[in-house]
Amino acid sequence: MSEMIRAEQKKENCWSIEDLYQSDDLWEKDFESLAEDMKEIQKYQGRLGESGRVLLECLRMMDSLNCRFEKIYVYANQRWHEDTGNHFYQDLSARAAKLAMELEMTMSFVEPELMNLSDEQLEKYYQDEMDLELYRRKIQESIRQREHILSSEIEEILAQTGEMARAPQNIFSMFQNADLKFGTITVNGKEQELTQGNYIRCMENKDREVRRQAFELLYKKYREFQNTLAAVYSGNLSQDIFYTKVRRYPSSLEMALSGSNIPKEVYTQLIEAVHHKLPAMYHYVELRKKVLDVEQLHMYDVYVPMVHTVEREIPFAEAKKMVKEGLKPLGEDYVRLLEKGFSDRWIDVYENEGKRGGAYSWGAYGTHPYVLMNYQGNMNDVFTLAHEMGHALHSYHSDQTQPYTYAGYRIFVAEVASTCNEALLINYMLENASDDNEKAYLLNYFLDQFKGTIYRQTMFAEFEMIAHERAEKGEGITSELLSGIYYELNKKYFGEEMVSDQEIAMEWARIPHFYTPFYVYQYATGFAAAIAISSKILSGESGIVEAYKKFLSGGSSMDCIDLLKLCGVDMTKTEPVEMALDVFREKLGQLKDILLP
Template sequence: MQKAKQRSEIAQQDKWRIEDIYATDEAWEADYNECIRRAKEKCAYQGRLAESALILYQALKESDEADLLVEHVYVYAFMKYYEDTANAVYQEMSGRAQAAVTKLSEKYAFLTPEILAIDQKKMQEYLNSDTIALYRHALEDILEKKEHALSEKEERLLAMAGQVTASPNEIFSKFNNADVKFGTILDEDGNEVELTNGRYSVFMESNDRSVRENAFKALYRQYGNYKNTLAATYYANVKQACFYAKARKYDSTLQMYLSGSFIPEKVYHNLIETVHKNLDKMHAYVSLRKQVLGVDELHFYDIYAPMVSDITMKIPYEEAKDIALKALAPLGEEYLSKVKEGFESGWVDVYENTGKRTGAFSWGTYGVHPYVFLNYTDTLNDVFTLVHEMGHAMHTYYSNANQPYPYAGYRIFVAEVASTCNEALLMQYLLKNCTDLSEKKYLMNHYFEQFKGTLFRQTMFAEFEMITHKMAEDGEVLSAQALCDVYRKLNEEYFGEDMVIDDEIALEWSRIPHFYTPFYVYQYATGYSAAIAIASKIFKGDEKTLKGYKQFLSGGCSMHPIDLLKLCGIDMESPQVIQEALDVFGELLEEWD
């Protein structure tokens, strides 16, 4: 039986260089202890912010210094934990890091209420002074949310609750990454192979239908066995979101989470409404897939099977890096040189190992290069994942290099634009340089998958979140049956009459990690739509768009997301951007026909 490798069996050059944050665990321990020491000391500026602009500046500066220190502590501990989620040492360290974040949050919880209590005339004088120039934009953002701020004691209580309200996410992570086991299945060659979350996506792209079906049923059998526990965990996460929304006087959890990035709710509703108006395109795609695969019934274990079965693109990691560099060439030599540096200097953790967290992401901490986390398995999809996460990493690099710490971190809303723009450039590069008809169909099949997975599926996820959060807000209990009923109905709507709605797919909500970061996933769909527009112009050599895009990458959170995207000529408050992306999908369907 082929088992996943142990962490110690992975080659050093295929692991991220986490020692660039801390050379040793002992160095981490020293900074952790410093965080705890600082947390115990009362801030000398507490109760004094109305004295002068200088006092306010010094208080904000001290808070930022503490934030940066605990950010290093937190990121290192969790990156080590994600390497092997069963490792007890890093389970404990990540828990301690979470506690340190909470303690420092409590210490500086006075800042926002004190700032909001400053006399309006005096605050305007502060904002006009050079002393406070660094924090002017941040302060204006705080003042804009004045109606949702609480008293100092209330803010402190909410900060203290942070560690408790993070528990549903932590419980799900430990279950999904360390505890749940799916057993073994037979692969295409008849070998008994352990089924993991990482391998599941590979099996779902198999040309052997029995392999796909067995993997699908084995995976969901286990989630079904724990559906009540997983429903309670998801419901707990929704309830903590409702708690914060009610405490802060928001009308809904949706409003609260979108307000964090100053996103109008109509952006969310525009996405869902525009996709609903174009579900005929998704239904046409499902019909096409059924026809091309030549099956009497199309099941959910058929939805990832390649529609061109005589081509299998096996792309080793070294080749993937070369393809990535060629595809990203339109972004310029400066951009490429940093991507190369990332490949060669320990930014990337490449392969799956036992206990390693599933999926892929980019992360890091200010003052250290960004990192990319992969579970690379030599598929074309993995090449797209590589350029996607490098897009995040480069966004982080440019923002960190061009912004001071208070504005380096970009908002979630724009995070997916940089990553998906890279994916769009890769697809256009591959299609342009493809001369074989079968290979071109293979690539078009992958393009279909991007639209289906990123625009349609993530919008369906977004609608599921909107519905279930509203149910909880209205006092309904989110039982396993209730969640399965909502999810089944959405699949019926999105996939249409030509898709068999397997009982197992109603459980898919129970395995989606992003649902534990409420109202995050819609940004994949909006980001994808914006990225399609930006990448198309850059690929054609539009220098104005490229210049605006570099400004966008360098902007961090120094501007609101909606305004940052306008630098690239994109207006997300209009449904037009979503519609134009869906039109590209429609044209792709016509080209295949």
Template sequence: MNSTIPQRNEIPEEYKWNLEAIYPDDSSWEQDFHKTEELSRKVSQFKGKLAESPQRLLECLNLDTEVSCLMEKVYVYAAMRKDQDTRDSKYQGLVQRAGSLSVKVNEATSFIVPGILQIPDETLENFYESEPELQFYKKYLNKILRKKGHILSAEQEELLARTGELASAPQTIFGMIDNADMKYGKVIVDGEEIELTKGRYAQLLENPEQEVRKKAFETLYESYSRQKNTIAATLNASIKKDVFYARTRKYPSALEASLLDDNIPVSVYTNLITTVKSRLDSMFEYLKLRKEMLGVEELHMYDIFAPLVSETKMEIPYKEAYETVKKGLAPLGEEYLAVLDEAYNSRWIDVYETEGKRSGAYSWGAYGTHPYVLLNHQDTLNDMFTLAHELGHSMHSYLSDKNQPYLYAQYTIFVAEVASTVNEALLMRYLLEHTDDKNTKMYLMTHFLNQFRSTLIRQTQFAEYEKITHEMVEKGESLTAEEFSAEYLKLNREYYGEGIIHDEEIALEWSRIPHFYNAFYVYKYATGFSAAIALSKAILEEGKPAVERYLEFLKSGGSDYPLELLKKAGVDMTTSKPIEDALDVFAQYVEELRKLHQEK
């Protein structure tokens, strides 16, 4: 681990993404920025005229689609430029301008949905018959018609659209606190004092020395504790924003408002929580085994990532990680692997942590250009799985964009984690099958069990936390740092049980979770993980038929509701079966790990 974080200009070009594939320079971005402004003004000429003729409606929808596609490209470029160095005021400015433009576009187009809803059903059917090209928009229009009871008048929709910039303020403020302003202090590792970052924090939690893990844990949360009241205010404001929009649009709750677009019943959300909580016995067994294997007197929250096989150290340089990922994904076929090679060789990926770079990892892009991947690679096993994960997202985007028009290409968040997790499951199976060494197998199983814990169980805990905190606001209850922490600690005790010490710092974990600013998002990690375990199992057991079903799912983008897309791929998320099956796999791995440990 380097003691200092490199500057961006110290990283070779081959390890930095090539954003020039979106815009060759900032002046090209400016041209599209102004073009978007101009086209959005043209949209307003259709206000009040959508019911006049099918041609009018078609022209408006075509123009609206063009503006939306262009706006996406403008925003994505600005945001990714900023993410490569969050301190760069120039690109901070471009993101702010793009955000303001997005609000203007939303204002200019806000009349469209209310206008469509005012067209009588019979008239709309006649439009389809007299203008065949309008049939292309039928799925899109039907989705809008489902919201009929929640769309306001054109004037009210325009007013709501103007609140967009204000509504994004809590997330923006938290992002600047969390990524640009907050410093985490220093910790001593192997006698060397190093600066703590979020990337290094994850790495230090895997340190074999409990004292190092404890110090990193306490140092990180000390920083969040100093900001807890400010962050509580931003998160409270974000939740109030969700409740405001839900009530304004006449939804029974913020949760139900969030589920309508995807046509997801509330029962899918609550069933996830109920099913996981009914099966936590395997989680408690895993923690008991972890304590035993670590040989510690007390198991703490900072011990849950610690390696259980101290003799096994897997240092995996980026190139080796990529080659191993490719081998693991070989069951998906040559076409899939060829696109992975293009991503690697054509600089779709921004690889290493640099000063000021956004933390974490993501896959993102704009329609009409290839997707991109942001990493903060540290040569660990976890980072290799992160690479596989983000490439899954990118392949989903690439195949969707290639096979669907813009309007139907964007897959919903509900299915967004399926492709990424299928990649991880296939990679894990490959690694386990290609080693006879018991220590290595145990090391890999530990990693996979941690994936289950952090993705299926932890994200379900987060989902329940979001449900509780939104319900508190809906009831008019207060949410200060103390209340946020009390509710979080209570849930942590339920999900982790009494076999672990619930360190006081963990009550503040809510304060460092950026996903909480995208309400009711995290449950989709858990449902997606469950679906992915089922799909990866079918791919390995059935072979070609399952691969073809899966690739068709990836190519389908957002052309149908997510539950329907998954059913076609072979998974029914309206039942508890995929979640039960995933938890069965978790229990099996716990038992297998226990047997290997006892054989040593």
């Protein structure tokens, strides 16, 4: 496909970037005035203990500076993403990044000074300054971790350990992305280099021999370096446990969860719930084995598509119509906002030379959200549109309802709105599918998401939990230990019908996310919460649409767990995850009826 250059894009398909700044000159003016004005906040340095008035003024100025900065930063980067080869905007983006660091440095005194205020002092402040009440939650969020902050001398030393602590992650990433070479496999009679990038495509190859070769070669390589990789991962566990101890957290898991104030039960109940619903996964494995018509199902048979891709070209206008229809259960207001987003050009639709790949939703407080796409017209793109508009309308609702301080939402809930939209759209498309082939495609697409997001990420989460526990008990972390843990989990999650090839025991060694401890569980919880909510919406539960709107409007004005409770979803219990996996089971049954009549 011949690619057009940015200037050839039709205006109606480009996002209305002018809603941020009418011209680069106006951006320049804002940039300069912010660089000047931000110095002013330093007049509050060392004075937050003086009075409620001083604290209030300081927090207000901080919000105002951050908010102004957001617009500058978003404009520079979105402009750059339109064409990453454009040097002018590349430069703007770099300047915005530098300004970000300067702004952060200028305001860095606020947090430690807040920590030094006693509860009594703060209570008096709230009484003296009624308007300070707005910031109560924000202040509380800062001082919640107060007991884990150490004396300034120790904090200074700790700050200097950061680079050392990142060493295992850096070593792993260098090894994985720069040094590790796998060698070649034979594809269609030709030698082909196996890379990190094409491994998953090999796993999707219809030729089983290609899959087997790629699988065996990849893990053979990792096994050659097993002791090194175990030592690197062990180093990462050590640095994490070091901070856990120094900061006096009961465990590394609790340290990780404390950031968003997530109760430990959310983590353990997720694992528990998935364990309850493993039989559904075993049914999936059984179906796969029958559909692929193999004597034995191996680990290299997990990613090859079970159904034919639907080769239907969907024009963007039709995609918008499908999304609007699919999201009707969210109510008229929601659909009206979708239309507004479509007609007010929130979306940058098609690719052009140099445009950033993939898709995202972004924006600055005070203006509407934006969506970047590289729309090609296949079925996946329609889901991407629903997904990104989910993010966009989540931001829109929160921005409209919350003051700047609480408008942004946390990672734990970030994928709820996007996933909920996808689930509603799939439901609509299933009801309106033209034939069984299309139905099978949609069901398979949906099941793959459950498999990759709930089952796989929960297995990762369980692995992390066990590895950290063993390290915290002081056990030596060897490749043998890690591979043993991983192999047993893999067997447990896939069940008897799957041949648990020895090679898979080394999979732990290639997961970059393990270097950000206890992160991946949020993919599973976010997805499960979204499916639980979409089920309630589809079943027409009374009041759910209004409750969901409250959730969307909540930003970070409440804890993530409480925001979800607004929709009757309590992530400290197993119910939501089990409810989501019941949907998996139901859809699996439907796919089975089509593929094995």
